[in-house]
Amino acid sequence: QIDIETSFLTEGEIRTMFEGMIRSTVEHAIGVALPAFPVMTYAEAMRRYGSDKPDLRVKLELTDLTDAMTDVDFKVFQAPATSKDGRVAALRIPGGGEMTRGEIDAYTEFVKIYGAKGLAWIKVNDVAKGREGLQSPIVKNLHDKAIAEVIARTGAQSGDLIFFGADKARIVNDALGALRVKVGHSDFGRTRGLVQGEWEPLWVVDFPMFEYDDAARRWNAVHHPFTSPKDGHEDWLESDPGRCIAKAYDVVLNGVELGGGSVRIHREEVQSKVFRALEIGADEAQLKFGFLLDALRYGAPPHGGIAIGLDRFVMLLTGAESLRDVIAFPKTQRAQCLLTNAPSAVDEKQLRELHIRLRNAQAVAAAA
16 A cells, blocks of 8 residues: 655645546556546445445446335335335346346345345336336335336336345445446346446545444444544534545545545544544543644644555556455465465464463463
8 A cells, every 4th residue: 555645735636636646657557548537426326336436337327216115015115215224226237137037046145245135126028018017026015106116217128127125225235236246247247238448437535424333322433533524514523423524535446446545634623523423532532642632733734645555556457356466475365475384383482582472272261
């Protein structure tokens, strides 16, 4: 990872500088002139692609149906549609009506990796026939208005397949976002032109500052607790942390997060508010971050930066399939280095020199 740190630059100026470097490097390295990077908010990326690092080469998008499913007689859809943190979304696959039941079942198993309980679907045999032209075990549970909304919003045509996700928004986004990429890059997707273009860069901006941990019942920082909130959001840090947007940004290329950064907090009173929002008390903040608070109190310039994962960048430039292919001495899946044979055994003398004592695991368990 290579870091760039700056003073007195805005978010936009940092992005412009970094984008210029990336575009210049790609052109000199492989002769590709990348277009200007589009800018997309985090909220839009999650809504349309279910991911904060979308692969824009895949020409499939999620369609939100949450508000259309609040009154259907189908609890699988109705429950998340009426839940505060729920979502119902669809993924239309053009020409997907040709998929076999075995292929659909395989995709159903795939989304379970991401916490989904299943994968509802509708085959559009003849869109002109309305309900009668649809094939699916769930059609009988949806009223005519809901079916009309599904067809209209997804833009479904005869021969298409529509997959549905209904659960907590996080699970729906993860599951359908991953399914979108898997279908797009499958043999089916490639033969039907669902993947187009060689290079698709973009910036993802306006990340939330905090995410709520239901288990711990507290807010956590999405990036780190030193990221600056958007101007005007400081007043929400303690009263409504979920509304706060960060001055943070990621650069994405072909679905790979190349790098990310943020503008940092440079005012002590704002940093203290962030600590309080994270339930870090004044004493704890002084103990762990007193040096920082003092520095900010004395005066620090507005500053920000960005870091690039150089190995990921080289992987994309070389067309490698794995980071292991571009790392000088990659570890095995068991975290072993074949060059140095590490980790290897050490003798008692070496342990004593380092003041390390090994304790018998069984003895420790028995003592507990």
